[in-house]
Amino acid sequence: MSRDGLAELQIEAGMELRDIEIFLTLAEELHFGRTAQRLHVSQARVSQAINQQERRLGGALFDRSNRRQVRLTALGRQLRDDLRPVYTGLRDSLERARLAARGITHILQVGMLPINAYDLRPFWDTFRTRHPEWQLRLQQAPFVDPFAALRRREIDVLVAWLPVEEPDLTVGPTLFAEPRVLAVPTDHELTQRTSVSLEAISHFQHVNVPTAPNYWYDSYIPTHTRAGSLIERGPAVRAVEDIFTLTSTGEVVTLFPSHMTRYSVRPDIAYLPVRDMSALPYALVWHTESETEPIRALARTARDLGPVETRR
Secondary structure, eight states: OOOOHHHHHHHHHTOOOOHHHHHHHHHOOOOOOHHHHHHHHOHHHHHHHHHHHHHHHTSSSSEEEESOOOOEHHHHHHHOHHHHHOHHHHHHHHHHHHHHHHTOOEEEEEEEESSSSEEEEGHHHHHHHOTTTTEEEEEOOOOOTTTHHHHHSOOOOEEESSSOOOEEEEEEEEEEEOOOEEEEEEEEEGGSSSOOOOOHHHTTTEEETTTHHHHEEEESOOSTTTTBBBOOOEESSSSHHHHHHHHHHTSOEEETTTTHHHHOTTTEEOOOETTOOOEEEEEEEEEGGOOOOOHHHHHHHHHHHHOOOOOO
């Protein structure tokens, strides 16, 4: 579908750009509440936009038979696949025009799997000082299907934990490495200890992310302890909010990098140091065929500064 085709679709179906954004976000999140939160609108606004689109198109875009989560219909999948690249291109064109008026020639989109962007400010500030003609934009990246946004060109660089062993992706310099902590409910039996071992936490269930590459997720939550005990994975999750809900209710315990003790302080969660796991490294990762000079410049900045030591 061309951009002219998108304009025609808007006229024929009565779809505004905001409605298209709502549809595409819901098609990704498959949850009305998370979509509303992500777009900073009410859940009623999301429902209204989808209902209007379905009436005008003459068919259902989502199957709502599951109260907790919706699914795309065949019509919804077709519309998502047709709209996503065109909408992204149109949005990016408008954004580039606005930035060009301010003398900015490129936007470098950096997706963050960790939430400690503030700790990494030396990289961001140095890059911006060296390259004022380029805009650096940070955004949180989902750990569900973690490398899809790179491959869809929705972000340019991903800050991800290692190892990353994807043949089409380049692994750049390491930004930081952190020890691990275990998140448990505040009334959990393990809170009687000052630290825990991997063997001790194998007695409890952990979350699962079935859409992530096995080797990559195994580096975050091992399948077995050194003694060979199975570390059981239970409920599948799609968002950090799901992890905290399951953890706070005692259904699972969760391994995190240690910066979570500063960035995600909660009254219902306690964090315990894990004493026998190696530090988890995070590095810049990008799609090899999409490498640009701004990506290379960010990698040079990271190499020049070297890994930062985050607070514990």
